[in-house]
Amino acid sequence: GQQLNQSPQSMFIQEGEDVSMNCTSSSIFNTWLWYKQDPGEGPVLLIALYKAGELTSNGRLTAQFGITRKDSFLNISASIPSDVGIYFCAAPDRAGNNRKLIWGLGTSLAVNP
């Protein structure tokens, strides 16, 4: 079945460091999404990717849609304390006519000021 595997599961970094995380699958997707969940809140969409090879930035965040369409990467540059949270990748469930999203289990990020 379609599954999204996120790594690493958790990260603990120093403020100012760059962060990289990824999401892989054995299935091909036409859209990749990255959401961030702050503590006590619902996830918020950070970046949406629609084309293989696409590289998109949102401030200090940059995400890439893998050329094989089976993976995506999220980078955060010069991390700050408010980057703390859980980062989820997601993709439309093709088996369900793209009506709902498949979610990774998340990468939990902690930033030491």
Place this chain on the structure above:
Amino acid sequence: GAGVSQSPSNKVTEKGKDVELRCDPISGHTALYWYRQSLGQGLEFLIYFQGNSAPDKSGLPSDRFSAERTGGSVSTLTIQRTQQEDSAVYLCASGPPGQNEKLFFGSGTQLSVL
């Protein structure tokens, strides 16, 4: 309101009681989703609405769970005869027409079953 509103934000109930969770989506959003998130876990899909109909109820864990949506707007998720394993955060999200991937989430209802 400007965002997705969920109520109550916290609910403590006794095992065996029924609970109702409410979601007010963003005005004009036709798609509405309910998810469940256990502590430190990912998002578990429960049910999806398009307008007032629910084409996908495949994530509802048991027949104790039901949901409805009226007027293409407000949705309620009902859990009957609550069990301790129902304790979790219940998240609602809505999506604009034709863009189901761009979900807007509420802050969730933290349900604790004692």
